[in-house]
Amino acid sequence: MTAESRARAAEAGRRSWWAWVDDRLPRIVVAPSFAASVVFVYGFIAWTIYISFTRSGILPRYEIDGLHQYERLWDTPRWYVALENLFVFGGLFIVGCLAIGVTLAILLDQRIRTEGLIRTIYLYPMALSFIVTGTVWKWILNPGLGIEQLVQGWGFTGFEFDWLVDRDMAIYTVVIAGVWQSSGFVMALFLAGLRSIDDEIFKAAAIDGASLPRIYATIVLPAIRPVFLSALVVLAHLAIKSFDLVIALTGGGPGVATDLPATFMYAMAFQRSELGLAAASAVIMLITIFAIIIPYLYSELRGGRP
Amino acid sequence: MVRQRTLASALLRAGLFAILILFALYYLMPLFVMIATSLKSLEEIRSGSLLAMPRDVTFEPWAKAWTSACVGVQCDGLRPYILNSVVMVIPAVAISTALGALNGFALTKFRFRGSGTIFALLLLGCFIPFQVVLLPMARMLGLMGLAGTVPGLVLVHVVYGIAFTTLFFRNFFVGVSDSIVHAAKIDGAGFFGIFFRVMLPMSLPAIVVTVIWQFTQIWNDFLFGVAFTASVANPVTVALNNLVASSTGVKEYNVDMAAAIIAGLPTLLVYIFAGKYFIRGLSAGAVKG
Numbered sequence: 349m350t351a352e353s354r355a356r357a358a359e360a361g362r363r364s365w366w367a368w369v370d371d372r373l374p375r376i377v378v379a380p381s382f383a384a385s386v387v388f389v390y391g392f393i394a395w396t397i398y399i400s401f402t403r404s405g406i407l408p409r410y411e412i413d414g415l416h417q418y419e420r421l422w423d424t425p426r427w428y429v430a431l432e433n434l435f436v437f438g439g440l441f442i443v444g445c446l447a448i449g450v451t452l453a454i455l456l457d458q459r460i461r462t463e464g465l466i467r468t469i470y471l472y473p474m475a476l477s478f479i480v481t482g483t484v485w486k487w488i489l490n491p492g493l494g495i496e497q498l499v500q501g502w503g504f505t506g507f508e509f510d511w512l513v514d515r516d517m518a519i520y521t522v523v524i525a526g527v528w529q530s531s532g533f534v535m536a537l538f539l540a541g542l543r544s545i546d547d548e549i550f551k552a553a554a555i556d557g558a559s560l561p562r563i564y565a566t567i568v569l570p571a572i573r574p575v576f577l578s579a580l581v582v583l584a585h586l587a588i589k590s591f592d593l594v595i596a597l598t599g600g601g602p603g604v605a606t607d608l609p610a611t612f613m614y615a616m617a618f619q620r621s622e623l624g625l626a627a628a629s630a631v632i633m634l635i636t637i638f639a640i641i642i643p644y645l646y647s648e649l650r651g652g653r654p
Numbered sequence: 655m656v657r658q659r660t661l662a663s664a665l666l667r668a669g670l671f672a673i674l675i676l677f678a679l680y681y682l683m684p685l686f687v688m689i690a691t692s693l694k695s696l697e698e699i700r701s702g703s704l705l706a707m708p709r710d711v712t713f714e715p716w717a718k719a720w721t722s723a724c725v726g727v728q729c730d731g732l733r734p735y736i737l738n739s740v741v742m743v744i745p746a747v748a749i750s751t752a753l754g755a756l757n758g759f760a761l762t763k764f765r766f767r768g769s770g771t772i773f774a775l776l777l778l779g780c781f782i783p784f785q786v787v788l789l790p791m792a793r794m795l796g797l798m799g800l801a802g803t804v805p806g807l808v809l810v811h812v813v814y815g816i817a818f819t820t821l822f823f824r825n826f827f828v829g830v831s832d833s834i835v836h837a838a839k840i841d842g843a844g845f846f847g848i849f850f851r852v853m854l855p856m857s858l859p860a861i862v863v864t865v866i867w868q869f870t871q872i873w874n875d876f877l878f879g880v881a882f883t884a885s886v887a888n889p890v891t892v893a894l895n896n897l898v899a900s901s902t903g904v905k906e907y908n909v910d911m912a913a914a915i916i917a918g919l920p921t922l923l924v925y926i927f928a929g930k931y932f933i934r935g936l937s938a939g940a941v942k943g
Contacts, residue, residue, distance in 0.1 A: 477874035
């Protein structure tokens with residue numbers, strides 16, 4: 349083989365090697381993200397599920413021990429407090445956000461000239477961290493100096509408002525702050541839905557003599573049913589994962605009165621060193637969210653509207 | 655008759671505006687309370703009411719929140735933690751956005767066998783409650799020697815941000831005609847040539863939406879910050895929470911409020927100046943975790 353032909357062969361080799369790489373570039377580019385997802389999402393979920401079946405305490409232990417942690421979890425009164433709070437908070441949070449969001453969207457849909465400004469005002473809480481929201485509402489709801497003093501100053505001297513430190517009422521303060529933060533966003537979702545409705549529908553219905561509230565109730569709102577579904581999923585998702593807001597507003601207290609599954613999991617994992625119990629509660633959160641999300645994604649991706 | 659109708663409709667419109675303004679006041683009230691309280695002295699806070707304008711405006715709470723308020727045992731104000739957040743947010747946003755753009759491009763314009771499955775797998779990562787990865791992530795960061803540090807936090811935000819940035823760019827590139835890619839291929843452009851010279855320049859809107867979304871999410875994150883960083887590396891959300899919770903002795907509500915505004919200002923400014931893109935991101939990424 350001459351030097352020249354060897355160089356040519358090497359050149360061809362390089363070129364075919366490059367062609368090989370070039371061919372697979374899309375795969376190579378996606379590979380790191382895919383690997384990260386496999387390890388950090390799916391691998392980690394698997395690890396957490398595994399740990400939930402062991403007796404792990406401060407340190408992970410890898411001998412399988414059946415449903416021990418789940419049995420303990422369902423024997424823990426604090427877990428029931430967290431679940432009950434999730435139902436109360438989640439239910440009221442979703443209903444409150446939907447009610448305010450739909451109402452505001454319909455009102456804003458009436459050709460309001462200052463719509464842009466009003467929309468900006470309604471939606472800005474969404475840009476804030478839940479920690480900021482919690483801090484502010486903690487001050488507003490402060491028993492003594494907050495709303496209580498304000499209303500007393502108006503002459504209602506007997507007015508008391510101490511939900512923040514009341515075991516039975518504290519969870520409602522979380523609802524108040526949560527609805528304040530997220531209802532504007534629901535308004536935006538619905539406003540976009542309303543804008544997708546043809547004006548002709550309004551005209552036709554008005555000619556038939558239908559009043560505006562009737563048109564909304566019988567034609568428009570049913571037509572944007574998918575928006576209700578999306579809003580519901582988003583809000584349920586937010587509620588189940590609520591963590592920051594509770595920490596900043598009540599710290600989970602008084603006592604553990606405002607514990608939610610997310611704060612319960614955090615406390616078990618990082619304060620009580622109950623890895624197994626923490627993992628079990630996290631797995632239950634995951635199952636709950638997937639029970640909501642997967643049917644939703646399925647119906648969305650299938651493109652079919654139920 | 656006609657007159658009556660117009661009177662009724664005028665009244666209706668007035669009522670409509672009244673309700674809208676009432677709600678505007680409801681949303682603005684906490685912002686007002688925050689600003690007003692931060693400008694009052696403690697004395698004025700105790701004697702006055704929540705909604706009163708500050709009589710003697712003082713900036714002392716702001717100065718204290720910025721430089722000398724106690725966060726845990728350290729009394730340097732929020733300044734070092736704002737710095738932590740900035741150092742965390744810039745690389746985390748840049749890396750996750752870049753990866754998302756490449757992924758979105760590859761998964762839509764250079765489809766390969768399995769690309770659909772890969773996208774679905776990535777997408778599902780958007781929805782997991784992060785509690786389910788907290789424990790293994792803490793151990794992984796420990797193994798990598800990144801436990802309790804800002805770079806560790808950057809890694810976490812990048813890893814869990816990719817699913818979302820990929821979704822944004824994928825949705826954008828799906829709407830871009832394939833014929834542009836074909837034409838560029840015929841001209842001999844390769845994968846990166848098409849990406850950098852053809853696609854990237856036209857995807858500015860997607861970049862803006864993604865950057866704003868990631869910035870807001872990462873800046874506002876609390877869970878990862880509190881779980882994975884030790885005190886000196888805390889992002890500002892964690893520091894704010896500690897500042898409010900740890901004031902020993904007299905509670906300084908004015909300092910708390912000034913600190914809350916400082917922590918919230920960056921995302922608030924982004925919202926005010928790029929609200930359109932912010933809302934677009936919100937609706938696109940509504941279901942994210």
